Amino acid sequence: MIVANGEYDNAGLQQLGSPAADADALAGVLADRTISDFDVRVVRNETAHAVEAEIEDLCAEGRPDDVLLLHFSCHGLKDDSGGLYFAARNTRPDRLRSTAVPADFVQQCIRQSRSRSIVLLLDCCYGGAFGQGVAVRSSGDANVLDSFRGGRGRAVITASNSIEYAFEGARLAEGQPAQPSVFTSALVEGLRTGEADRDEDGWIALGELYEYLFDRVRERNPKQTPSRDIEMQGELYLAKSRRRRIKPSPIPADLSAAIAAENPFTRLGAVAELRRRLSSSNLPxxxxxxxxxxxxxxxDIEHVAAAAADALRSAVVRADVSSVRLSAPPGEVAAAVVRAVGPPVAREARFEASHAWIRVTETDAGAELAVTAGASGTRRGNVVVTGPTGDAVVAVEIEALPVPEPEAVAEPGPEPIVAAEPEPSPAEPEVKPVPEPPERPNVALGALDAPNATLGALDAPNATLGRLTEPAAAEAEGGVAADPGPGAGGTEAPESAATARAADPVGGFAGLLAITGAVFAVVGLPMNYRYGYSLSQYRPGMESYVLVVGACALLAGILTLAPGTRSRTGPALLFGAGLAALFGLLRFLGEAIALSQQGDTELKAGYTFALLAHLAWVVAGACALAALGRSRAVALGAGPVRGWPAWVAIVLGLTAAVGWIVQLVDLNTYDSSDAGRATAYFLLGALLAVSVPVVAVVLRPRLVGCAVLAAGTAGLLGVLAPTFAAVFEEASLGLGGQAIAVVALVLLAIDTVVLAVQARNQPIGRQP
Incomplete structure (x- = not known):
């Protein structure tokens, strides 16, 4: 939880710009599932009692295995006795006990929490000098950390000691643009870039984080000294880091013997084996x-050495572009993406900028560049890509576009004297002159309308540069920019407008294939399926399932091709439809195998079209999943199951599966031959009912999982038709099992809506 109070009702407390920026920057990093696994809550500019309620809720709801992190960004005040208080919106410096948040209250909440790991970060000033009229007294030897001692598994890191000020931006002053404070900006930078991972083991420990904060804060402001009080059993890791030091694994004994063999052809064979190992995903x-x-x-000798050198060249660090050329108005930001290419060991790279106006954000796929144009002319710099197998340099240029001069406005002169015109006669209607349309004013070129921009590897002459802070693809689909749910992929990566306009060929293929499958299904339904019977006559109920899945696949295919929904909504629905189509595909394949074993080949064109339709839908679903993974608008990943709606979805899927199993057991008791013919319906339906919710609730972002669950649930509802037809006239218990499945799937559809609303409305912070 991030408590950010920068606005105060009391005139004696200086308004702060940093807390708002602190909250946004830190929440964005902690909510990034590639960095940490926190569910972030932000409390902005609330009164003291509201802040206390939020703190008590956080500590009371913490479970033993949870890591609680509480960050304060506000004024820190002390009373006459040296007691520490955190300023809230309604705080009065002369009434701290009733209008501020006491440190003792926070300490009590921490001590009473069940969580065994609690971290408290205090980015506050301790002492006076917040503005004229603030009379806050503090003894020079009082230590802020004294207010938070005691207990195991607790850690406190402060921005400054008891008699120093926590600086806002570069100085304590008003009227400056809102920037994160020295302490929090160092905290965000250390977590985002991974520089806080001092031992480069892939994890940022609490001790490492403090050492990094101490060095960076003192480097930027020698008058501010971070302090700590850490009482932890074992190491506490707060975030993941891409700065992982890879230790090479030793070569196996037989391969070492081949490398040292006297026969050069044996050594050439060793080079071939080493080349194969060089492309392994096992980085050591x-x-x-x-x-x-x-x-x-x-x-080695010349021809063996040449083969080894050639193998080495295949794994050196390379970037997908050698240079990036951008343009934007002065002071504006243009975005680009640079990726490391090659085998996995070559893609394990870091990206570092040569200048501060090049901001680098590392991602799993590479790095996103936010390049700021200068006042005029062209800025030139580099991004160095460094990995365990070498480094590469990408040249970066950004041209400041000229801003057109505003048109001069003529000074108004004296109004001319115009003679009065005679009134028109009643017989002659008055003819009013038609005004000419006004000329369109000159429009200054912005960063969204750069005429000759090159974006990353794209070399389109009219590429449009998107602002780094403008998630075009996410907004086009009504999504959210950050998903605070756990797992990888909470947040969507920024996407340039040029890339947003370009359709992913994999997604386009998936959409066309889904539509083709729907056409096959419609054409094949009236045809003979076996002997002289259509599918509805030979397998009652299956035609309803085919129509339901076909409708879902057709809609998803269209959305996958539509510009506004092809990056997330369409592929997610199509993947869910592909999961539902597995039922029909396996059912039709199983029937063909069973009949072929009996020497029966009477399956007709209706069967062929139905089989091809389901095969197309399943392949389209797999391609849609691949398109989601390739999309820069979606950070696709998986995470643990969190929240009661997700667990309810799994339980309802299991309940539907139990309902179908109950039907199969009863049908087998009533008529084993009928049960044998209908076993595939119930077993495949039960397997699908269990699989769809599990796959959907672990997918990240959560809105993608909700779309998958929606399409999959629709397919499960379609399965009800053939299972009902199989037991309709057989036994009452079988109908009871069908009722269980129906109720469970209807509730699953409702729960899908709840999950979607929850995912869409989940904030990374609370607004005031």
């Missing part, structure tokens, strides 16, 4: 092979 194995090839390239 790949790096071990790289080190061995380096030795062979420098010490």
């Amino acid at each position: 194995v790949a790096l071990g092979a790289f080190e061995a090839l380096k030795v062979m390239a420098s010490t």
